[in-house]
Amino acid sequence: MGTALAEAFIEAGHETTVWNRSAEKAAPLVAKGASHATRLVDALTASPLVIACLTTYEATLAALEPAAAALAGRTLVTLNSGAPSGARGMADWAVGHGARFLDGAVKNVPGAVGKPDTLLYYAGDRATFDAYEETLKVLGGDTVHLGTEPDLAALYEMAVGSTLLPALMGFFQGAALLQARGLEVGSMVRYEVKWLEMIASILPTLAQEIDSGDYTRPASTVGLFDAAAEYDQDMAEEGGIDVSWLAPMNDLVRRAVAEGHRDHSISALVEMLRKPAA
Secondary structure (H helix, E strand, C coil), X not given: CHHHXXXXXXXXXXXXXXXXXXXXXXXXXXXXXXXXCCCHHHHHCCCCEEEECCCEXXXXXXXXXXXXXXXXXXXXXXXXXCCHHHHHHHHHHHHHCCCEEEEEEECCCHHHCCCXXXXXXXXXXXHHHHHHHHHHHHHCCEEEEEECCCCHHHHHHHHHHCCHHHHHHHHHHHHHHHHHCCCCHHHHHHHHHHHHHHHHHHHHHHHHHHHHCCCCCCCCEHHHHHHHHHHHHHHHHHHCCCCHHHHHHHHHHHHHHHCCCCCCEHHHHHHHHHCCCC
C-alpha cells in the first residue's frame, strides 16, 4: 500500500521523498522519480506533509519516535490499521511534538489507489484537512472528512471493515461446495456479485431500522434465518466441508429468538451484539 501511495503522488507530479525501514524497497520508487531518504529525519523534513503507512499505530510510533522532533510544524497523516484508542494516542503524540495530525484509511486495495472512485476517509483538524484536501485526493477521488475527533477514521475503519471477513468466508464456503461437485468457482462469480448488490441495496433500510429501534416491518425475519440454520449440517455432510465458523452467528440468531425477536427483522440481531452472552 505504501508503494501505491507514493506512486500516486509521483504520477501526479508531486515531489515525493520516500523512506522505508527496509531501504531496498525504495529502489523501484526512486526509478520512477522519487527521492530516497536514507535517514528518517531527512524524510520527515523533506516536505510539510508526511504520510506514514505502516501496519499499526504501534509500528508507526516505533518507526517515527527516533526523529519525532523533526515533525514540529509539519502535518502527519497516518494510514494504518488499529483501534480508535490507537488513533487517539497517535494524535496526542503527534500534537505533543508540534505536528498537525490527520488519521485516515484507504478503503480499497493498493491497485485502486489514485482512481476517481477510490474512497479514503480522514479525521482530525478540519483546517488541516482543507489545506491538503486536493493533495490527498491524488490518492483517491472519493476523499471524505469524517469529523474533527481524531479517532473517527479508525472507528469507521473497524465498523465498515467488519463486513469483509464474514463476507469472504461465505464466498469461500460456496467455493468449497462447488469444488466438491467438480465445478469451477468462477462459475458462481456473476451470481455472487448480484447477491452482494442485493445486500448493498437493503443496507439503508436495515440502518434505518437499527437507528429507529423499530424491527416490526421485516423483509426477512430472524425466524427465517433460525429455520435455515438446521440445514448447515446437511450442507457440511454433502459437501464434505467444515461449517463450524457459522456456529457463533447461529447462536446469535437463537438468542434473538429466545428474547422475542422471531418475527422481527434480521436487523434486530444488533440488539444481541449490544448484550454479549454471559
